[in-house]
Amino acid sequence: xxxxxxxxxxxxxxxxxxxxxxxxxxxxxxxxxxxxxxxxxxxxxxxxxxxxxxxxxxxxxxxxxxxxxxxxxxxxxxxxxxxxxxxxxxxxxxxxxxxxxxxxxxxxxxxxxxxxxxxxxxxxxxxxxxxxxxxxxxxxxxxxxxxxxxxxxxxxxxxxxxxxxxxxxxxxxxxxxxxxxxxxxxxxxxxxxxxxxxxxxxxxxxxxxxxxxxxxxxxxxxxxxxxxxxxxxxxxxxxxxxxxxxxxxxxxxxxxxxxxxxxxxxxxxxxxxxxxxxxxxxxxxxxxxxxxxxxxxxxxxxxxxxxxxxxxxxxxxxxxxxxxxxxxxxxxxxxxxxxxxxxxxxxxxxxxxxxxxxxxxxxxxxxxxxxxxxxxxxxxxxxxxxxxxxxxxxxxxxxxxxxxxxxxxxxxxxxxxxxxx
Ligand SMILES: [Zn+2]
Numbered sequence: 001x002x003x004x005x006x007x008x009x010x011x012x013x014x015x016x017x018x019x020x021x022x023x024x025x026x027x028x029x030x031x032x033x034x035x036x037x038x039x040x041x042x043x044x045x046x047x048x049x050x051x052x053x054x055x056x057x058x059x060x061x062x063x064x065x066x067x068x069x070x071x072x073x074x075x076x077x078x079x080x081x082x083x084x085x086x087x088x089x090x091x092x093x094x095x096x097x098x099x100x101x102x103x104x105x106x107x108x109x110x111x112x113x114x115x116x117x118x119x120x121x122x123x124x125x126x127x128x129x130x131x132x133x134x135x136x137x138x139x140x141x142x143x144x145x146x147x148x149x150x151x152x153x154x155x156x157x158x159x160x161x162x163x164x165x166x167x168x169x170x171x172x173x174x175x176x177x178x179x180x181x182x183x184x185x186x187x188x189x190x191x192x193x194x195x196x197x198x199x200x201x202x203x204x205x206x207x208x209x210x211x212x213x214x215x216x217x218x219x220x221x222x223x224x225x226x227x228x229x230x231x232x233x234x235x236x237x238x239x240x241x242x243x244x245x246x247x248x249x250x251x252x253x254x255x256x257x258x259x260x261x262x263x264x265x266x267x268x269x270x271x272x273x274x275x276x277x278x279x280x281x282x283x284x285x286x287x288x289x290x291x292x293x294x295x296x297x298x299x300x301x302x303x304x305x306x307x308x309x310x311x312x313x314x315x316x317x318x319x320x321x322x323x324x325x326x327x328x329x330x331x332x333x334x335x336x337x338x339x340x341x342x343x344x345x346x347x348x349x350x351x352x353x354x355x356x357x358x359x360x361x362x363x364x365x366x367x368x369x370x371x372x373x374x375x376x377x378x379x380x381x382x383x384x385x386x387x388x389x390x391x392x393x394x395x396x397x398x399x400x401x402x403x404x405x406x407x408x409x410x411x412x413x414x415x416x417x418x419x420x421x
Contacts, residue, residue, distance in 0.1 A: 001148065003144055003145065003148060003404070003407045003408060003411060004350070004404050004407075006144035006145075006147050006148050006407075007140065007141070007144045007400065007403050007404045007407055008400070009144075009147070010140055010143055010144055010147060011140075011400050011403070013140075014136060014137075014139075014140040014143075014399075014400075014403065015118065015123065015396060017037075017041060017136060017139075017140075018116070018123060018128070018132060018133060018136045018394075018399075019116035019117075019118065019123060019125075020037070020116060021034055021037055021038075021116075021127075021132045021135075021136060022114070022115075022116040022123065022124075022125035022126070022127055022128045022132055023114050023115060023116035023125065024037060024114075025100070025114050025126070026098050026099055026100050026127065027099065027100055027101070027102055028070065028099055028162075028163075028165070028166060029070065029074075029075075031075055031076075031098050031099055031162045032074055032075065032076065034098050034132075035076060035077075035078050035098055035160060035162070038078050038098065038135070038139070038160040039051070039078045039160075041139055042078065042080035042139065042158060042160075043080075044143070045082065045142060045143055045146040046080035046081055046082050046142075046158070047081045047082065047085075048080075048081045049078055049079065049080050049081070050077075050078070050079040050081070050177075051076050051077075051078060052076060052077040052078070052079060052173055052174065052177055053072070053075070053076055053173075054072040054075055054076075054077070054162065054163065054169055054170060054173045055072070055173070056068060056072065058173065058176045058177075059169060059172045059173055059176050062172060062175070062176060062372075063371075063372055064168065064172050064175075064328075064329070064367065064368055064371070064372055065169065065172060065327070066166075066167035066168060066169060066203075066323075066325055066326050066327045066328065067167075067323050067324060067325065067327065068167060068169060069324045069325070072163075072169070075162045075163070075170075076162070077159060077160065077161045077162060077170050077173060077174060078159075078160045079157055079158065079159050079160075079174065079179065080139075080142075080157065080158040080160075081155065081156075081157060082142050082151065082152060082155075082156040082157070082158065083151055083152035083153070083154050083155045083156040083414060084151055084152065084153050084154065084155075084417055085155050087152070087153035087154040087155075087414070087415065087417060088153055088154070088415065089152060089153035089154035089413065089414035089415035090154055090181075090182040090183065090338075090413050090414060091154045091155045091156065091157075091180075091181040091182045091183075091414070092152070092154065092155075092156045092157070092181050092182065092183055092184070092185065092409075092410065092413055092414055093156075093157045093158075093159060093179060093180075093181040093183075093184045093185070093369065093375075094135075094138035094142075094156070094157070094158045094159065094184075094185050094186075094187070094406075095159045095161060095171060095174070095184055095185070095186045095365055095369070096131055096132075096134050096135030096138060096158075096159070096160060096161070096186065096187055097131055097135070097160075097161050097162070097163075097164030097165065097170065097171075097365065098132070098135065098160050098161065098162060099162050099163060099164055099165050099166075099170075100126050100127030100130070100132075100165070101126070101130075101165050101388050102126075103126045104389075104390065108390040108391075109390050109391055110390075110391055111124045111125070111391060112125070113125055113126040113392075114126065116128075118396070121395060121396050121397055122393040122394065122395055122396065123393060123394050123396055123399075124391060124392065124393045125392060125393075126392055127392070128384065128392050128393055128394045129189035129381075129382065129383075129384025129385070129386070129387050129392055129393065129394040130188065130189055130384070130387035130388065130392065131186075131187055131188050131189055131381065133187070133189065133381070133382050133384065133394040133399050134186070134187020134188060134189060134381035134382065134402070135160055135187060136399075137187050137381070137382065137399060137402050137403040137406055138158055138185065138187060138406055139158060140403050141403050141404075141406035141407040141409075141410060142156065142158065142410070144403070144407050145407060145410060145411075145416065146419070149418060149419055150416040150417065150418060150419060151416065151417060151418075151419045152410050152414035152415070152416060152417075153414055153415035153416060153417040154182075154413075154414040154415065155181070156181075156410065156414060157179055157181065159171070159174050159179065161173075161174060161365065164364070164365050166203070166325045166326065167325050167326060168326070168328060168363075168365055168367070168368060170365075171365035171368045171369075172368055174368075175368050175369070175372060175373060180373055180375070181375065182339075182375065182413075183337075183339035183375060183376050183377070183378065183413060184366070184369040184370075184375055184376070184377040184378065185343075185377075185378045185380065185406065185409065186364055186365060186366055186377065186378070186379045186380075186381070187380065187381035187382070187402065187406075188364050188379050188380075188381050189381045189382055189383070189384040189387060189394060190360055190379065190380070190381060191382075191383045191384075192347075192351070192356070192380070192381075192382065192383055192398060192401075192402065193355075193356045193357060193358050193380070194333075194340065194343065194344075194355055194356070194357045194358075194378060194379070194380045195333065195357075195358070195359070195360050195364070195366070195378075195379035195380065196251060196332070196333050196357045196358060196359055197251040197252070197289050197330065197331070197332045197333070197359035197360070198289070198330055198331050198359070198360050198362065198363050198364055198366060198367070198379065199258065199259070199286040199287060199288060199289065199330045199360070199361050199362065199363055200286060200287040200288070200289070200291060200293065200296075200328045200329045200330040200363060200367075201284060201285075201286055201287075201326040201328045201362070201363040202284070202285050202286075202287065202293075202296060202297065202300065202323070202326060202327060202328070203282065203283070203284050203323060203324055203325035203326045203327075204282075204283055204284075204285070204300055204321060204322070204323050204324070205280065205281065205282050205283070205321070205322045205323070205324045206228070206231055206280070206281045206283070206304065206319055206320070206321060207278070207279070207280050207319070207320040207322070208224040208227050208228055208231070208278070208279045208280075208314075208317035208318070208319055208320075209222075209224060209277065209278060209317055209318045210222045210223055210224030210225075210227070210275060210276050210277040210278060210279070210317060211275065211277065211316070212270075212274050212275050212276070212277035213274075213275050214273065214274065214275075215272075215273040215274065215275060216273075218275050221275035222275070222313065222316045222317055223275050223276055223313075224268055224269070224276045224277060224278050224279035224317055225268045225269060225276045225279050226313065227279070227313045227314050227316070227317035227319075228266070228268070228279050228281055230307060230311050230313070230314055231281070231304070231307060231314060231319065232263055232281070234303050234304075234306075234307050235261055235263075235283060235285070235300075235303060236261060237303075238261070238285070238299065238300070238303050239259055239260070239261035239285060242259040242285070242286075242287065242288075243257055243258065243259045245288070246258050246259070246288075248288075249288045249289070249290075251289075251332070251359040252288065252359060252361075255359070255361065258286070258288075258359075258361050259285065259286045259287070259288075259361075260284075260285070260286055260361065261283060261284070261285045262283060262284040262285075263281070263283055264282045264283060264284055265281070265282040266279070266280070266281050266282075267279070267280045268280065279317075282324065284326070285300070286361060286362075286363075287329075287330060288330055289329075289330030289331055289332040290330065290332070291329070291330060293327060293329055297323075297327075300321065301321055304319050304321050307319070326363070328363045328367060329367055329371060330363070330367070331363075331364075331366050331367040331370045331371055331377070332370075333366075333370065333376065333377065333378070333379075334376055337376040339376040339378055339413065340376065340378065342409055342412045342413045343355065343378050343380060343405070343409055345408075345412065346405045346406075346408035346409045346412065347405050349408060350401050350404045350405045350408065351401060351405075360379075364379050366379050380402075380405075381402060382394050382395060382398040382399040382401075382402045383395040383398035384398075
């Protein structure tokens with residue numbers, strides 16, 4: 001059998017494993033059960049599986065670190081070692097994140113978000129496309145090669161990481177531990193399209209203090225919720241200012257709205273008849289590849305400083321700015337690398353169509369390998385819908401083909417050699 005046939009042969013098992021992995025909720029803080037499943041699955045063919053803790057002492061001084069607001073105790077990356085360690089081929093890292101974002105209100109779903117249900121060729125559930133499918137595709141591409149009695153003729157690492165959806169500190173811990181290769185593949189679900197550029201992302205938090213009084217004399221108080229309204233409006237203006245700069249960034253010049261401010265989470269007030277004494281707002285904004293992160297942070301701070309002077313209500317609410325997650329730079333894939341050529345050839349053979357390429361307006365862990373290890377990082381994964389929304393799914397036919405592309409990529413990038421046993 002050729003590699004395609006081995007992928008086909010294993011695809012039912014691949015789907016079953018993906019379904020059980022999706023059914024294992026792995027939102028932040030709950031990753032470990034799913035990580036143990038990845039560990040066991042890798043152990044079947046890998047020479048070794050590392051358990052890597054996320055230790056702040058090892059990463060907080062590094063470029064690319066994002067502030068951590070939770071404890072990383074009990075959170076571990078899992079890294080499978082595959083391939084011929086003394087082989088003649090080029091080495092490879094598959095990176096994928098096990099963490100998923102919250103599912104939101106169940107009423108919005110037509111299926112159980114943790115059911116792992118398959119209907120009409122789609123596998124549903126939170127994390128199905130983003131990105132357990134891509135993670136499992138890399139696992140089964142390696143399994144197909146193993147089943148064929150072969151191994152990659154170079155070291156291949158499969159990294160199942162935590163913390164992608166909030167900081168990237170999981171991938172950063174892998175860098176700090178010294179894992180390195182000649183190319184990286186990340187199976188994020190961008191519709192079988194190779195990602196050429198990704199934006200940076202900043203998470204920031206605004207805290208306002210109110211002056212609580214009884215609602216009967218509300219005009220004597222300071223309403224922390226109402227004081228947030230001009231703050232949101234001011235950041236909307238910053239968003240439009242940054243969007244207007246798209247013409248300096250060729251990849252995004254034709255995009256209608258590349259920079260998105262997300263007014264994301266709001267908590268405030270204690271009682272319906274008390275003027276709210278506090279309000280906390282979490283926001284997310286993007287920035288372009290090549291942008292200076294600290295310069296963008298200075299702009300974010302300046303908006304609040306100006307508003308504090310110009311707006312009496314905001315001034316009285318004593319605004320405070322902090323960063324509670326992503327301080328992520330953008331990344332641009334270098335053009336015409338050998339890695340891209342090998343991927344394009346593999347894609348052409350499997351899909352009988354040329355590889356499409358394009359920029360995305362989100363971020364991925366690609367930035368770590370691309371910017372801080374100068375390793376070409378191919379973000380390329382299956383078709384899916386609904387990530388970070390309701391009724392998330394991955395298309396199984398697409399997943400099967402992507403798995404074949406990964407297997408062929410390994411064959412041509414690393415080379416294959418018979419397994420000794
Ligand atoms: Zn993702």
